[in-house]
Amino acid sequence: MLSRVADSLYWMSRYLERAEHTVRLIDVNMSLMLDEASTTANLSLERRWKRVLACLGHPGQIEWNGDFYQLTHDLTFSTRSHAAIVNSIAQARENARQVRDELSSEQWQQLNRLYHSMTAAQREVSSYNALTNFLPTVVYDLHQFQGVTDSTMSHGEGWQFIQLGRYIERAAATTTLMDVYHRERFDPPNSTSAGYEFLEGAGLLRCCSAFEAYCNAYTADFTPERITEFLLLNPDFPHSVRYSVDCLRSALMAIGSKSGLHVADELVRVSGRLQASLSFVDIDDVLSQDVGAYLSNILQQCRQVHERVFRLYIQYSTQTALAMN
Amino acid sequence: MSLERLSPAGAEMEHGQSQLFNDAEHFRNSMLRKYVLDGAYDEMFTAEGEARAHYRRLLDMFAHMPQEEIERCKKAADLSFLTQGITFTVYGEEQGTERVFPYDVVPRVISNTEWTHIERGLVQRIAALNMFLHDVYNDGRILADGKVPREVVYTCRHFRREMRGLQVPRNIYIAVSGTDLLRIQSGEFVVLEDNLRVPSGVSYMLTSRRVMKRIFPQLFRAYDVRPIEHYSQVLLATLRSLAPEGRPEPTIVVLTPGVFNSAYFEHTYLARQMGIELVEGRDLVIHDNVVYMRTTAGLKRVDVIYRRVDDDFIDPLAFRAESMLGAAGLFNAYRAGNVTLANAFGTGLADDKAIYAYVPEIIRYYMDEEPLLNNVETFLMSNPVHRQHTLENLDKLVVKAVGESGGYGMLIGPQSTAAQREEFRRRIEADPRNYIAQPTLEFSRAPCLMEGGIQARHVDLRPYILFGDKATVVPGGLTRVALKEGSLVVNSSQGGGSKDTWVVNDQSEGTEDAFTRS
Structure with missing residues (x-):
């Protein structure tokens, strides 16, 4: 196998895993946030989301500014930060595109579909509710990609x-x-x-x-x-x-x-x-x-x-x- | 799906044409109301407005299909192209802009009789051009005999002095080519240009066939369409037959300029279909005139390279020093005979637009036969008589720069302004060798599904020819369409699209449907 190909497959996979991890962090914290006691809400909101940033290795270009929706939206869709889910998926697809001949067409189609649904959501998702509904579909698509990978690729x-x-x-x-x-x-x-x-x-x-x-x-x-x-x-x-x-x-x-x-x-x-x-x-x-x-x-x-x-x-x-x- | 609403195939044909035309009355009033029949040859109708035999079935199917159903098929095709990532990159726009290749769902149908003639003509032409290249880069007999002027050859931008005396396997320079044909008013196919360097588009031919089979299965079965899917297999066999001597189990690779090339999809597609590695320049290492690729198990020797990189960029040591797309030392390895490149270097000589004018002569010289496919009449600006004629008729002719392709650097006389003509007059006088002129061709039109019905648009045809131990032309090719009304430009970079091309056996009129009956 070509070294360049090994490189691309390796990074494609890392980016997808990273995207999945980020989705889950956001999703879980958005849901836990609802259970927090309202009196201390402000304090623990800050603690919670700063901790999420720490778990992601303090990505550049994204900081806590008191608005959790802004933060989660940025972590999902911001093109400025390389840590945003949309960028992880775009990077994964870009790596895949460079080795398309090594992937099965089912894999490529699934990844491509995921990418297109991500960029469509980037345009369309503009509310907290919409974001909460959207995130689980990303995990679902990522799992599907893994399944397709395991069952269609040698x-x-x-x-x-x-x-x-x-x-x-x-x-x-x-x-x-x-x-x-x-x-x-x-x-x-x-x-x-x-x-x-x-x-x-x-x-x-x-x-x-x-x-x-x-x-x-x-x-x-x-x-x-x-x-x-x-x-x-x-x-x-x-x-x-x-x-x-x-x-x-x-x-x-x-x-x-x-x-x-x-x-x-x-x-x-x-x-x-x-x-x-x-x-x-x-x-x-x-x-x-x-x-x-x-x-x-x-x-x-x-x-x-x-x-x-x-x-x-x-x-x-x-x-x-x-x-x- | 509503295809089932068709009466059983065969039944309507027995009743003959009258029923077709009764049924078609409504159809003509709705779908065909914008279909223009005038001077140009029409692929579907005769001049009298009668459907040609090999188009009847198609017309019939569309007549029976509700318009929403047709629209749905079109959407299905678009979606299929998008999810398969069959896109091309548009240069000059935001980085990495990808577009779905504009695609028309109405197939272009060619009868097998017509096809057989095209096929023989193309094989004859490419065989002669291979002999021409071998001759020019070796003994130069044709030049000594004065059939082709030396100065025309030596002034070609793509003439490669480095190729002098170099022996290529089987004397085959052009292994892969795609020749552009037009059908003119008389119904005859003529050659517009030979693409002998790195012609693209074959993946669109192969993938659009797959899409067509999915969206119109019944129509497809009703016709006896000749298959094209073996193209990749034949390409692989062709490349293998060109391996350097003493390499019985050659390693073959496809060399791509990389992911930003507009034809990148095609490169990956072909590599995958052939089951060989797709390499970029940076994957190759040349040592002691042997080419290796970098793999996870160390360096592996490469024997045949199907290169999709232009001559100029293939080796920064031999050609353009700033090229990042090639591999340093590749040309020396090639000269040493340790690796085969397909196509060879310097094949661009034979598709120079000035050499083009001599191709009929070249065919007669080497094959001792008359050309089966004619050229478009061509005036050479280096010839004073031709030049005089051209300058007097700039408003009627098409002027082309010899080294350009893709529809750039052209003057289309009838659609030009006085200022543009003046500009070209100056350019021609300054550098006559660089220009040719051809009459404006009213080439054929074929039915296309546009907004608001089926309309006629100009089409060309690019069949793909493979030349190794034997010559093969897969039946069909890429039909390119000028999607803008009245436009004559079919290039995808300038508003063109494509459609599937069906070569159908003539007797398919009567042979359907053993399948249904059994």
Whole structure:
């Protein structure tokens, strides 16, 4: 497979995952916002939406100015910010367009449809109600794209790069999310009315579409420790960091064996270490140390994997490659 | 869908024409009320207003179809083009503006007898042009014999001195071409121009066929339409037959200028249909005169390149240094015989508009046959007699710059202003070699679905010719339409559109419907 193609598929997939994550963050927070006590509404509105921005890594061009509708509308449709959902989807489509011959026509059509419905909504959605109704359709379309991808594209090297992109983005996003929530625990809002903890815990889980899965595992008993354990270390839930890293690593192994490169040792080591830091710990180990540091370390390792992948498969030097031919 | 309202195919034909015309009375008053029949050859009607045999079925179907149904079909076709992303990029507008290719749903029908003649004529023409290129870039016999003047050849913008003495596989320079034909008043097809560099449009031919089959299945079945879908397969076989010697399992790629090229959709489409890699210049690396592509498994050797990049941009070392679209060193690898390019370099020589005037002579010289397809009469401005005639008749002629294409750099005499004619007079006198003139052609019109009914619009025809170990012309091609009323310009960049072209077996009158009966 061409290096450029691998590059595009990888980024296409990352942008789509990013779009899905952003949609869910906005959607969940818009709905939780309605449950907030009206007396403290103003304060917690600000806390809530600033936290959303933090979870998205403080995107440029978008700031909290007291109007939540403006903020959510910008996060969805603003062409000024690269973090807006519309831009993630446009970027994904642009990457797909450059490798159209590698995608199945069903995939391309689904992505194209999503893009057109996004730009149509950009023109048409002008109210809070309309936005609330629109956002779930994006997730629906994104899920459909994933389904179409899995069922119409050969699960060869290209598909593995798509998997790699999706899970590296997901692992990083979930880790960032937990990091932000974790820091907040040391600075709780002064008005902790009854049910607040419940809403917060449920909200965090919903941001990872983990609410039902969590309840199945632990019943509806929300403790910070259990939530952390579930989102970080659960081996079976597709949005947990551990699960994402497991998938990421198996995609890397498949790519390694398909490309026939036997110099992937360093990548094997780096990704193996990342996997080990999630598979071979239990939650008490994590909580007894500096949780923030542990999470940053996971993020740092994800970044290393990304760099090694590029150095090995995509931006290698011609001289090295000629020497191996 | 309302197609089922048609009486069983065949029944209406047995009753003959009278029923058709009775039924059609209302139709003529509504859908056809704006259909103009005057001087120009009409594809559907004879001069007396009678439907031609191969169009009757089509006319009949439209006559029985409620107008809303027709509109619905048109919408379905548009939507299908949009979701498939069959768009082209419009230059000069906001970056990345994509438009759906304007498309007309009424197919253009050509009888097989007519087609057979076209096919033979095109194969003859391309064979002769290949021999011409080989001769000019090697021995130059035709120049020595004085059939084509040396100065015309050497002053061609697309003449490539670098090609002198270079041997290309099978002596085939033009592997892929798309020749523009017009049907003139007498009903004869003539050649307007040969596109021998990187002709585009074949993907529109292939995809619009697919759309037509979906929206008019019954009509399609009622006609015996010759298939075109094997084009990609034949293209692949053609490219494979041109591989350098000693490469029995050649790696073939399509080279595209990239996603911002207006024909990018076509490049991806063809690569996908052939199952080969679509590469850009930046994916290629040349080392020791061997071409490689960068893959996730390291460098992989490339043997045949179907290039959709113009000569000038293909190698910054050999040609335009500022080009970002090619690969440095590609031309040397080509000269060394380590890679084949299709088409070869320098084929633009043979589609120069001044050389065009000599093509009939070229065919006689190499093939020892009379040309089967005629040229449009052409005046060369470098010839004093021709020039004199042209300057006296600027208001009746079409003047074209020889190096331009796509409908640019033209003067259409009858539609021009005095100032424009004066401008061209000066240009011609300043640089006669750069201009030719042709009579204004009243070329044929075909039915198109426009706002408020079916109307006649001017059409041309671009069939696609593949030339490898054998010559193939897929039956049909791209029919381009000048959608503006009265317009003669069919280029998509200037308000043109396209429609599907059906080559139908003549006996299809009687052969339907074994399917229904069984």
